[in-house]
Amino acid sequence: MKKFIFAIFISTVVLSACTEETSTKTIENEDIEGLISSTLENAEKYDVSRFEEFELENVIDGDTIRIKYNGSSEKVRFLLVDTPETNHETLGVQPYGPQAKEFTKQLLAGQDTVYLEFDVSYRDKYKRLLAYIYTKEGISVQEQLLQHGLARVAYIYAPNTKHVDWFKSIQKTARQSTIGIWSVEDYVTNRGYDKDAYYATTDKNKDVKKTENDKSITNNNSCVIKGNINSKGNKIYHMLGQRDYDNTIAEEMFCTEEEAEAAGFLPAKQ
Incomplete structure (x- = not known):
């Protein structure tokens, strides 16, 4: 049944891409639940015994969490991925941002701790911790966000490039499948996400649907x-x-x- 739900989700997204009709509601909460069920059952599990375990406090965004680190509450920014914003002071809410956050939140639901794999540098210029995130079961959060079209590979700064080739290969498959953020042409850019391009495309699709509807009335x-x-x-x-x-x-x-x-x-x- 879980695989069936996942198959329906993928078919729905691909079909919407083929008909050039996209909406910020393409992925609903019930779809996220189906994706989570499939992920927990089918995702590759990695050995986390060599990583560091920390208390999870909460999920801030699709690509940011808060943990207890050496007795202090600290933000952790996911290395090498970028999800659309949900509460940015200038960018506001971006399409697929809420879905990415919900996916991360549900994937980490019930987890009182997470495992962090650090690269060479531990912090960014904002003093946030930088890490690759894994669940207790060994599921890579970054891998799953990329696989389901809820994140792009970004912020590739040496020396923290350990998994860049792995992540790019996952992104390539998601992009070719035109799922999630990749379902709207030109929404994803090298600089981030272009809301104007997203809404221009979706508004155009609404106009096309209205025209087809009007033709049906005429006939x-x-x-x-x-x-x-x-x-x-x-x-x-x-x-x-x-x-x-x-x-x-x-x-x-x-x-x-x-x-x-x-x-x-x-x-x-x-």
Whole structure:
């Protein structure tokens, strides 16, 4: 069942990429749960006995956690990966940032400690600890973020380059599969993530969907009542001439109000 959930997730993301229709909701929390289940069951487990174990305090972001280090509370920045932001003072929330954070949070859920593999240099210019992160079971957090399209390989600064070739090979596979951050062309850049490119593409896809929807109406102009299910799950139907008619994307089309109401749809108020 877990493998089936994972297969559905991958198929959904690939299909959305093929049809050039992408949304920040491509990966929902229930998808993350499925990915976590699959990861716990199928991910490669590494020997962590040679690494250092520390008390985990909390997850700050997709690529940052807080641990207890030599009696002090310290931030740990994941080496060689970068996830989209969730609470940046200038960049704000970036698409797939919340999903990356949720993935890391769920992968580390129930873990009171984590294992850190240090490279040559222990800290960055912000005095944060730098490390490769592993769960008690030996799962590499960086590997899984890259594998599921929730992070890019970045901040490659010598001498901390021990796993760069490994990470790049994982990223290459995710990119070729156009999953997660790679599902929208030009969203990932050498400098980070381009929200403008992301929303330009997704807005374009919305326009394409609306055009196709309008063509469907034209081809069947006797049935022009649009049935739409809103974000709250309410079924609403819209008549020609109503305020939101042109901007409404129909899940179903009806020929009469009676037909719409029989299907459980209620009339729009305006």
